[in-house]
Amino acid sequence: MGEKAILFGASTLGKVALEYIQETDEGYEVVAFCDNDSRKWGTKFFGVPVIAPEQLVSYNCQIIITSQYDTEIVKQLFGLGIYRFSVFFPSRGQKIKGKDGYQIRKYDYHGVDLKRVNNKIVLRTVSNSGSNTLALYKLMPAEIFKKYQVELISDQERDDKYYYNLITSKAVVFTYPSAIDPSQINIQLWHGFPLKGMSYMSKSEGPGVEQNHLNWSKLDVIASYSQFYTTLMNACYGVSWRKYVVTGMPRNDFLFKADGRKILASILKQDFRGKKILFYMPTFRRTIYGDANGSRDINYLFGLENFDDLSFDHFLDKHGIHMIVKLHPLEESLVVNDILEKKLQNITVLTEQKLKEKNIELYETINAADLLITDYSSVYFDYLLLDRPIIYVPVDLEEYIKTRGLLLEPYDAWTPGPKCLDQARLEQEIIRNFTHPEAYSQERKTLCRIVHHYQDGNSSVRVWNLIDQLMRDDNPKMN
Structure with missing residues (x-):
């Protein structure tokens, strides 16, 4: 024993x-x-x-x-x-x-001083795939670095100082649901603009809905894209609108500032000169309780039945296109090996591990994409800031609405791009959108104005200014 x-x-x-x-x-x-x-x-x-x-x-x-x-x-x-x-x-x-x-x-922690440090700020990360806290850390202004002790901690790695840093910090910044200590300053950045239903608005959220509401009620500030975002999120979590502050999201600053092609080439050790780059980024299809959302067949690229990978690889080669597949970190283990074993020449998988090895946040690479293909992932709302073509493959839309639900309906009205449900149509639309990227541009710009109050690369500065205000000694919560 x-x-x-x-x-x-x-x-x-x-x-x-x-x-x-x-x-x-x-x-x-x-x-x-x-x-x-x-x-x-x-x-x-x-x-x-x-x-x-x-x-x-x-x-x-x-x-x-x-x-x-x-x-x-x-x-x-x-x-x-x-x-x-x-x-x-x-x-x-x-x-x-x-x-x-x-x-x-x-x-x-025997013998460790566990008293709170009044100038300590903890940024909690979950992954390198769309992390607002990692972006906030990497884009930290010099004056913030000098003024505060800022610690970036990983909920996935949880090193020896993980709980020490959490307990001794004055402020904690999140990107996912978490239990809240009301004696600290708690700031929620979240991890995307919602298309699918969450918490009160989800059909598959499980037993944690009321706990979600209680946790969000304890937050001091929730960063927001816009008033529209505030309205959607509050339908899901039901807290005071006064908690929301429109700042924009730190990760989106990379869309304006990063050299995505150079960074992507470095991570993947490939030369993309003369190539058009296509990103495929589907949403994750399970809840944290393990329930399936939708019915996409992961055995086929894009979930398209009888999809011919080799034929598609030839299509990409013929037209000088390279496709980057970026799956949700929770789905990689189910799909990546299958794609790698096929040894396709014009399709590369960008994994969480590759991002971590180079200490790169996913959004540092996204402006490398000349075209995005997705289904229900929130990434397309951020990609609107680039005004580049988006193609949608909602292969299981009815089932997804039935099992998870959408906040924004009808789906077609909120997705500014063609919808493709078979390989021939997908290939046709890829060529059409590369040839005429201005198609759907007006629809993209209209939605972008609704989603993004700020359309610049300064969201990190606004969030840091907000945190700085909250950390002041005259903050009523801290007295």
Whole structure:
């Protein structure tokens, strides 16, 4: 038998952790669950007894946190005098379901000064694929760097100082849902302009809708694209409109500032001179609870039935086009190897790992694209700032609306570009849009004005100015 362990969090993630430990050689023997829900105390969770947090001090066990409220539980453990613990969490972007991609990491903060640092700001990243916080960090003004201690932390890597930085910071900046500490300044940048339904407006959000509302209610500021964005997001999360401040999104600054072609060539080690570049970026098709959205067949490019990869590769070669496939980080493992094995000459996969190796944010490459193909991904709202052609492949639109739902309908009215549902039409529209990029330009510009209050490369400066105001000593929250 291995080291005795108690899993803190008798929840969905706790169940996954129990199965993970039982099925792998992590070297733990789970003797109990712990949970803050008093209704669970004295019961059994998947055959394992559930105890109250106060009982932890009487056990000589490794405590493994198995909850999305890990930071709050870490603080709770500190209050009990427990400074050594482990955390079970998804790595490489995996979520809730599946045994691959999880890890158990040990932390030891015994003897560490955990007092709040009044000039510390923490920026939380999840990935390098559309991260507003990574963009905010990379575009930090010199005066901010001198004035504050700014820490960029990764929710995927969670190094030894991860919880130390979170707990001792005065301000925390997010791009995803998260539990909120009301004693800190909390700023939500989010990760895109919403087309699909979320939270209250989603058909597949699961049991966390009310918790989402509570967490968003505790936020101090929510960065916004525009008044229209504020209206859409508030339909999803239902908080005071006063929390929203129109700043634009930091990642979009790269669309104006980055040398996308040079950066892309460096990452992929390819020469794109004389080539037209096409990006294919579909949306992720699952919720954080593992529920499928839509019915796109990932065995075919674009989800188009009977799609001929080799024929399409020849088509691209004939017309001097190179296609970059950028999938959501959570979907890469399902598709990338299949594409690579086909050894297509004019199709390259841009992976999360390649971005991380070069410390590149995805949006630093996007202005390399002469044309974008997508389905329901929010990337196209940002791409509007470039006024370049967009082609849509909504192969499962009816099923997607049925399982997830759209905030903006009808779909055709909010998607300024041709819709392609077979390979022949797709190839035809690629050529047509490269030849006549001005097609749909008026529709793109009209939607761009609705979506983006600011159409410049200064959103990071506006967000930093906002954070600077919130960090001042005369901020009522901090007195």
